[in-house]
Amino acid sequence: MKVFPILLSCLFCILGYGQQKDVTVRRTMKLMGTRFEITVVAPNEEIGYINIDEAASEIERIEKIISSWDEDSETSLINKNAGIKPVKVSSELFGLIERAKKISEITDGAFDISYASMDNIWKFDGSMKRLPTEPEIKNSIAKIGHEKIILDHQEQTVFLTESGMRVGFGAIGKGYAADRAKELLVSKQVKAGIINAAGDLTTWGTKATGEKWLVGIANPLSKEKVFSWLPVVESSVATSGNYEKFIVINDQKYSHIIDPRTGYPTKGINSVSVFAKNAELCDALATAIFIMGRDSGIHLINQIDGVEVVVVDSANKIHKSSGILFDKNP
Secondary structure, eight states: OOHHHHHHHHHHHHHTTTOOOOEEEEEEEEETTEEEEEEEEESSHHHHHHHHHHHHHHHHHHHHHHOSSSTTSHHHHHHHTTTTOOEEOOHHHHHHHHHHHHHHHHTTTSSOGGGGGSOOOOOOSSOOOSOOOHHHHHHHTTTOOGGGEEEETTTTEEEEOSTTOOOOOTTTHHHHHHHHHHHHHHHTTOOEEEEEETTEEEEESOOTTSOOOEEEEEETTEEEEEEEEEEOSSOEEEEEESSSSEEEETTEEEESOBOTTTSSBOOSEEEEEEEESOHHHHHHHHHHHHHHOHHHHHHHHTTSTTOEEEEEETTSOEEEOTTOOOBOOO
16 A cells, blocks of 8 residues: 555656746855856755855866966966976966967957056056156056967976066956856756856856846946846856046046057947857957957957957947847846
């Protein structure tokens, strides 16, 4: 007589009776010195939080490799040996630097990880009262140049040719970390989620309801207002904006995003949002297009398969690449 209830319960399992619906679990935390929001779709909250902890551990692992603040990181070792000797690095860091150099080439140096060599003559903390002189600006960028980063594929080494040179991953690192965290969770059969690294985000799957993840293109003059909603399906987006960090001197606004080729802050753009498969590429290109300018930036994106861009200019007008279709309703 005990067999019947067991068989009955198994039948209920097969038919799907009593199965719980997936839940959406979200946690916000500080990682890599910035705000990360990790969202997963999981069978229950407990599993969801375990997944989020695993993603956070992966982001922390990457930070230990690419941080220029951690004196023991591979990146710090490269910087310490600038102008002295090549440094053997992990294949992971070598690959990231190699990809960064390629982005520098296609953007004519608008994106450049050796920007970290720049002297900190522009300050956006309210302490700056005058503009730097032209000689100060020229001197500040003297050591910048992606062509001075020498990679030896056979030895897997990185060499900065000039003493005082530095590399930094501020314009690509968050995107890379988001990609790797997503990759880890997908490998663990997490069916859907979003890794949002202070506005650089990557998604996979759909919401627990089956709906697509949506991202809003914000009005830079009023972040509560959204110009348009765009679906992000198995894809990524990164946004660069000048609406939070800037200074005004002699009635002129100067953005915190500085052209590494000239040493001067960018003009003409309020925000750039780049859409692509990988958050790493979005992160790097968003910065580059901000620096390149509206027309040159959109022209570049129109030549790259699988990448799109939305640019909001200084007059708050929207411009977009050829593959973007706007949806006004969330």
